[in-house]
Amino acid sequence: MRSAEEKFYRARITHRDEFSAGLWKIRLDPGGPYDFAAGQFATLGVQTPEKLIERAYSIVSSPYEPELELFIELVPGGELTPLLHALRSGAEVSLRKIAKGRFTLDLKSGHKNHLLLSTVTGVAPYMAYLRTLYKDSTENRFPADVHLYLVNAASRSWEFGYHEEIAELASKAPWLTYVPTVSRPYEDTEWRGETGRVEDIIRKYTDRWELSGSDTTGYLCGHPQMIELGKGILLRRGFPKQSLKEEVYWIPPKTLRR
Ligand SMILES: Cc1cc2nc3c(=O)[nH]c(=O)nc-3n(C[C@H](O)[C@H](O)[C@H](O)COP(=O)(O)OP(=O)(O)OC[C@H]3O[C@@H](n4cnc5c(N)ncnc54)[C@H](O)[C@@H]3O)c2cc1C
Numbered sequence: 027m028r029s030a031e032e033k034f035y036r037a038r039i040t041h042r043d044e045f046s047a048g049l050w051k052i053r054l055d056p057g058g059p060y061d062f063a064a065g066q067f068a069t070l071g072v073q074t075p076e077k078l079i080e081r082a083y084s085i086v087s088s089p090y091e092p093e094l095e096l097f098i099e100l101v102p103g104g105e106l107t108p109l110l111h112a113l114r115s116g117a118e119v120s121l122r123k124i125a126k127g128r129f130t131l132d133l134k135s136g137h138k139n140h141l142l143l144s145t146v147t148g149v150a151p152y153m154a155y156l157r158t159l160y161k162d163s164t165e166n167r168f169p170a171d172v173h174l175y176l177v178n179a180a181s182r183s184w185e186f187g188y189h190e191e192i193a194e195l196a197s198k199a200p201w202l203t204y205v206p207t208v209s210r211p212y213e214d215t216e217w218r219g220e221t222g223r224v225e226d227i228i229r230k231y232t233d234r235w236e237l238s239g240s241d242t243t244g245y246l247c248g249h250p251q252m253i254e255l256g257k258g259i260l261l262r263r264g265f266p267k268q269s270l271k272e273e274v275y276w277i278p279p280k281t282l283r284r
Contacts, residue, residue, distance in 0.1 A: 034071070035060070037121035039113055040093060046184045048100035049146070050111070051086065053093045054121065062089055062125030064154035067273075068096065071120035072109040078120060079106045084150035084247070084273065085125065086188075088157035094121075097150045097187050129273040131155050132243040133169055137269070139242035141232065142176045143224050143256050146185055148248020149178045151273065153188055156195055156202065163199065175203045175235055179224045179252070182214040205231060225255040232263055239265035247273040 035057035044050040062068070062085055071080035087095035101107045113119065129151050131140065142152045155174065162168045180186050189206055196204040207220040207227055220227060231237075244260045246253040253272050260270060 033122060035121045035123055036118045039115050039117050039119065042115050045187045049185055049187060051095060051097050051187065053095050056094055056121055060094065060125065063130045064088055064158040065130035065151040066125040066127040068094060068125055069122040072106060073120065079109065081106045086150045086153040088154055088161060090158065090161050097147045099147045129247065129271055132271065135243055137241055137243045138171050138173055139237050140172065140174045141237055141242055141244045142174060143228065143246045144178050145224065145248035145252050146180050148275065149188055151247055152176055156192065160195055160199060173201050175237065177205045177207060177224055177227065177231060179207045179209055181210045183208050183217045224252050225259060228256055228259045229263065239269050242269065244270045248275055250274050250276060250278055
């Protein structure tokens with residue numbers, strides 16, 4: 027059996043920013059060399075007197091950045107997020123040395139188009155794609171013929187987290203199209219952008235952007251219900267199963283399942 031030292035780093039929080047109540051980002055000094063691909067997740071943990079509590083978090087930062095960035099939502103009554111939420115800059119967490127996950131950008135299928143659908147913190151792995159591709163584009167490593175279409179949903183616009191950064195990238199990058207959408211515009215009366223849940227607007231945008239299963243890979247990340255409904259819509263739109271990738275953040279308790 028591998029010792030704790032072999033499996034875990036003591037990572038240190040170097041920055042912490044609250045986007046809105048219960049939605050925050052942290053940057054971590056991983057505490058040692060940490061290899062990952064854009065789209066993978068890190069396993070973070072907090073030691074309590076009883077046990078080490080660990081959860082998966084998609085990595086926002088690009089592998090080109092020296093620190094790891096994570097975008098976290100507080101789950102009231104959850105085991106780990108209330109503990110993480112209480113931690114300030116300088117605090118330590120455990121970090122498994124090995125990043126995991128296959129929710130990486132599909133550059134093997136030959137598809138030009140990549141439709142990225144997300145709810146709130148589900149934008150995290152897409153941020154890693156965007157930051158990586160943007161850096162590649164400025165250093166002549168950009169993969170030929172790739173276009174990303176990002177739809178990110180939140181109840182209200184202050185829950186987006188990365189809206190300004192993505193909008194700025196989209197203004198500079200001809201290979202990125204961005205649609206933020208707010209599902210509770212009645213609670214955000216200043217919002218002038220798209221409204222509705224991801225599943226309400228997928229059909230409209232796949233039609234508008236002329237995305238089909240033969241030239242597009244679809245990605246769904248975040249809320250399990252968005253993923254289930256969104257997948258159904260894309261399958262009916264003619265996307266074959268193998269052109270869809272998903273990262274489900276949690277399993278709803280049985281009583282809430284439809
Ligand atoms: C591959 C992967 C990547 C992930 N990436 C992120 C990420 O980037 N950011 C992030 O915030 N989370 C992410 N998650 C979710 C994260 O791993 C935890 O499940 C989440 O932070 C809740 O942990 P907890 O211990 O506080 O709650 P738990 O004690 O694990 O859960 C308590 C209850 O809340 C439900 N629940 C869990 N998360 C939510 C939620 N967000 N909203 C509503 N109910 C929920 C659970 O099903 C459970 O019933 C990811 C999960 C996976 C599998």
